[in-house]
Amino acid sequence: MTKPTPDSSSSFNFNNVLITSAVVILLVITIAIVFISRLADSPTAWQYLIEHHLAKYPQMEITDVYKLVYQGTGGPAHLGGNPDSIAADIESELAQVEAAPEELIERICPNNKYIRINLKSFKLQQGDVHRLAEIIAASAPTNPEWKTAFIHRWEIVGQLIQQDKLPFTVQDYSDLTTQVAQQNYPPVHHSRAYITTYQPAYRVVARKIWEKQPACRLD
Numbered sequence: 001m002t003k004p005t006p007d008s009s010s011s012f013n014f015n016n017v018l019i020t021s022a023v024v025i026l027l028v029i030t031i032a033i034v035f036i037s038r039l040a041d042s043p044t045a046w047q048y049l050i051e052h053h054l055a056k057y058p059q060m061e062i063t064d065v066y067k068l069v070y071q072g073t074g075g076p077a078h079l080g081g082n083p084d085s086i087a088a089d090i091e092s093e094l095a096q097v098e099a100a101p102e103e104l105i106e107r108i109c110p111n112n113k114y115i116r117i118n119l120k121s122f123k124l125q126q127g128d129v130h131r132l133a134e135i136i137a138a139s140a141p142t143n144p145e146w147k148t149a150f151i152h153r154w155e156i157v158g159q160l161i162q163q164d165k166l167p168f169t170v171q172d173y174s175d176l177t178t179q180v181a182q183q184n185y186p187p188v189h190h191s192r193a194y195i196t197t198y199q200p201a202y203r204v205v206a207r208k209i210w211e212k213q214p215a216c217r218l219d
Contacts, residue, residue, distance in 0.1 A: 076140055136203055
């Protein structure tokens, strides 16, 4: 009685299926990465994000939009990389804010690269200050070209205003742009109206770093 021999054609087909599946998965991942990266420069995506913030914070001024785009592109770039110094600043601010059951995380860019961590909620949940400081220090952008990307996105905001897609005047945008351009586009404070009305207290972190080991519960 002859023994059955392995069907070489079946083995070949199975290997082809595996290779094809791997190629398809790789292609899907590549497309997703490209889509997410382009989302960060999509005028429509920025329009929707800014409109979302306007609905939540109707007293937003053009300065607050600048700050939103700046943080959504450069994260905590201006805070430096010293966790001890960052932790001291957080502790100082926490001593002045009241704990509150507010939303802990807030989106600040279309691709969710950076997020704001609400210190009022962070305090309520008794978050780990030193862990948060380490996350902030690790979240600063390593690519020096991030400011070029920010300028491009700020120009997108200007285009949206010119097209009457955002409720700000071209003059206000132009005046602020002239002012910050002379200083090489620095970080700015929130507007007085924004601070008075909403009393913001937060820190900006990279979402991926935060999600690996958050500094407080994610209730």
